[in-house]
Amino acid sequence: MNPPDLHRLFEAQHYASRFQVEVPLLVRRERLLRIRKMLDEHGAVLAAAVQADFGMRSPRLTEVADFLVLRNLLNQCLRKLARWMRPQRVRTPLYLLPARARIERQPLGVVGVISPWNYPVQLALAPAITALAAGNRVMLKPSELTPHTSAQLAALVEQFFSPDEFCVVQGDASVATQFSGLPFDHLVFTGSTAVGRRVAQAAAVHLTPTTLELGGKSPCLIDENCDLDDAALKIAHGKLLNAGQTCVAPDYLLLPRGREQAFAQAYRNAVARLYPTIVGNPDYASILTKRHLARLRQMLRQAQSLGARIDVMGPAQAQPGEAAASFWSDAAERQMPPALVFGATSEMQLMQEEIFGPILPVITYERLDDVVAALNAGPRPLALYWFGSDENVRDGILRRTVSGGVTVNDTLMHIAHDNLPFGGVGDSGWGAYHGEQGFLRFSHQKSVLLQSRWSLGALFYPPYGPRLDRLMGLLRRWS
Template structure:
């Protein structure tokens, strides 16, 4: 007889608790959210230091802004609106079912599993957990093995504030992740690459476990001919170079009106220099998470060059006296921002999500050509539009499908608590954040309450003339 693994034991503990305590009142849910809040307040500096240790170079200010601020905003919204989200929704009853009444009750699913990535290891671990806890669920979290310091600190902090049958963190390699995905969760959420997302979906399908997949993709950025080039370049550079491009909704490539290549290159170079006066040794510019990922990015550039692409590396400190880096190998993983011109669809650079500070630029002649280029590939997680013409903007919004859109900036839609965040097609399925996330992690139970007298009984058999007359009336009214 095979012994039960610690992973299975942890799941069984939560599963049993979720079945024994089906009702999770608002007071208990709020108390759990407040524990998360205290955990962030008291362990925030330690968690931030762990993230920095995993990257080698990543500014604590970046983690405070991109991870902790987002989490605090989500907590504030959930605590303020939880009771309204939990309230049953009364719905209109059709004529032929009167005098019945109906409502939709929102119940916890049970146990929610979360497999989180390494790029924003706090936000993308605790953000889904906050939403799942607000919905009354138990939570098991599997952080990325590429961020082991963060995973260890998360596990210790969660253990301090939560019982194992409420919220727990399991640590391990990719093999453990595959075992984790195969547990009989009531819902499983995965954030990561499309390729791994497919394997997670297959593992979850064994138990018919519903999933939310937040994947990546080729998120395009369209610059219109009437855009403010300097402003657009600065905002594109910020969205692209935040976390050194290791962001799932970073602009993956730019669609630029033909003839404006030189103007964009100059504006982008100036924007990079404004944001990061130097790259290597700059504590504000994150390093690539792992040498393997750096090699992958360099291979993308080499393959593109071999097929005729022009690669332009941007080094703002060129010709200046830069301070010697003090982070060893991590400084060597601070990859310089790079523009790539004359790209072709067959290049790997244009087929796979880049996830680094490389920005291909694709000229277009007409807006229709830009739209066609986007629609020729898988549907992206994000789309960005820069321009002043509202009609052109609305044409792009109407004729493209993407997980989300930010107009005249980048990344902002993911930080908006009242907007659902999620992908479509190859960029994922299911959305969370705010009430949409609450619903994603809840069961909406249909309840129909019949009265002592029911009009439906007039439609019981045996069928005859009375039935035909009633049906004739209903056909006129329904």
Template sequence: MPMHALFDAQFRASRAEIDPPLSVRRDRLHRMKKLIDGHGAALHAAVEADFGVRSPGLTEVADLFVLRAMLGHLQRHLPRWMKPTRVATPVYLQPATAYIQRQPLGVVGVISPWNYPIQLALAPAATAMAAGNRVMLKPSELTPRTSALLAELVRQHYAPEEFCVIEGDAQVAAEFASLPFDHLFFTGSTAVGRKVAAAAAANLTPTTLELGGKSPAVIDRSVTMGDAALKIAHGKLLNAGQTCIAPDYVLLPRGMEADFERAFTQAVARLFPKIMGNGDYASVITERHLARLRALVDEARSGGARVVVVDPAGGALNQLHIDPETRQMAPVLLFGAQPGQRVLEEEIFGPVLPVVPYDTLDEAIEAINARPRPLALYWFGSDIASRDAVLNRTVSGGVSVNDTLMHIAHENLPFGGVGESGWGAYHGHRGFLTFTHEKSVLVQSRLGLGHLFYPPYGARFRQVTGLLRKIL
């Protein structure tokens, strides 16, 4: 069925059934769990085929496990979230009563990225369905096998007026974004996010934009370096750095560079005893993305940066180590990159980690605040005053203290960006509300005194308003 016809079918269905009951919503969530549980091996294989090297274990943890946790959370809490919420009524409107009625928005569009092609496609779709909406999904063309498999599995488990998948390239995505959805959810780069927001604005379609940015890892002098380096290495190298909340650069107290380099090298060896041919170390998604990473490092090197290539099986290297067949790229530390170079200005989205020294905590905070607000921030140390100074004086989408990435796995924490790292949030209750219209309802009493405010505005009106001024 053509894209516009599918939209029309979903639109009609959403208006014919304004508020699907709990049983229908739970059934849709149950079918999604059957979809991933019954086809896990095929999903693993499709993602690996799209990347070249992408461990089934990584897909299981970062895509399917996260989805299962979200689906379970939605099923448990949905009955409570759906209930109308009574609100207090001010004295001048009593004895009226009031409540908030939660209703689906209607038809939700989801445009998902390639880096976690199952989780970032199905998680917002599941949350929108929990809120009672119909969903159209446009997955990434950079993971065509996964997108095709999702399309087929969704056809098997859902009627097209409930949930459907639209495959295609960037032109199809642009057409998709121009549909008059009741809400449009996008995960991807800031540059593309601007285009999506502009297309949605033509229809006054509200959007949630989950973008990226330069997420800092701040190391305090009170740190236990080995633990911090291991967690930074894990957060940076998961999926070969192709993670929107990966640490994008490290702010390190000056003089601790050698300690961090040594600890990071040891951490890489623990996580990935070898890089090339290691099924747990993912490929860079395309040759174009790989060429961009090379260019970032080359520009920094030409400006005087010291390049440290970390490959436990390859020995000490200062030249990039890349397998052209698998597109696996050994991790790179950059010391001495200069302001204005792209590696310090653009989101890296790969296994390249600049290390930026600082002398005072104020200097580190100023460096964060001089950039657009990041999607994530990580702080490592034991000094609570220093930690609180960083948290209170910076703004980011989310924070993990003494860890990386883990805040995204907490279903009671909203996940989203701020400023150029996005707007809106989802996960858990916040996600349910993102895809819900909260309708205000006032129920007037037969004893209501609203007529006291009707014209003509004479002596009685002045007496009433004078009394209220004393009370309010």
């Protein structure tokens, strides 16, 4: 899409948002129902497009990872939208009585959404659904790395919506740069921290508020009092869903020293249970491109050259040597077997960057205080996962660390909770959406004071004198 066409689309939405500032409940609900109809009637086509982009990613995986979240979000918005839209009465302080006050929730106008490739349907439509529920117009720029999915989204949105309601902009990184420079009323970006910084800088030119859903290195902390078999299964599920190409996947493991061998065996058993085979298994996603796969392999080679031990989790029926040979050859193509990395250190690439693949570094510790200090010394992560049975230890970790979200004794699941806001903090992003928090993120909360004809405001008018002094004294005593 060339710049003039992009600007024409934006101007059409901008004009429509200013022409119809008030967006009634029925209009908003009808737009959400159109998205539901689109997913119900064309979900199989979208899942096939995702499969084409990844090479190996079963429609069932897309149903769980993309459509389930979207359907739950739509159901929640349709069920609660009327309540979310109601003006909120607020208490009026004594010195302003008998005035009344309320907060009105209004659409912002035009919301831009730049979505990533890893969950190309969910992360494109979830913020769009919430922004439409808040009464906004939406322009969506999906990833150019999933061209089949982006093309299907563009065709379907064009079929179900007029361009001044909701439209999809396709194009490469240069189009994304132009897109992020439009004077939106709000801009949502999901992706890497590095690109998020550039998006924030482009939006700042127009003072466009942003929601940045970034990544980072989300730790998974195993306590001494922990069922390793149960923890390993849940960690393997969180790490290997979509082959680790998940922003809230456990990025590295913090394990009590001396339990390395026990965890390795528990993790191997968990992988075998979840994925009896790797190559050709449609439930185990491919790494998106050869370039992404080469980066992950390079991470492992560098870690190995610096003294790390690589433990490859092959198919259950394969011997470790066979699994390793498969791993290092091109026979596996882009279905990369899971790997544990023991002895990971800070100078290794896989401990400096978000991994975004099925590699799990394991770092051992002796004292929890050292773990807390290390977590607080680095960038704040998008998620933190804690496994254990001691509630006092758990609560101490939660009090002493900061992360975008937390799941205790599991992974990923806080993001699936409709009423929990999802977002990062610091380098992992800012702003949150999901549920009512998302509705508020994409709404302007307008303060309204309804003054009474019996207002006492004149008591505070100049000229000032003893009368004001007496009044201020009374207010101090009553406050």
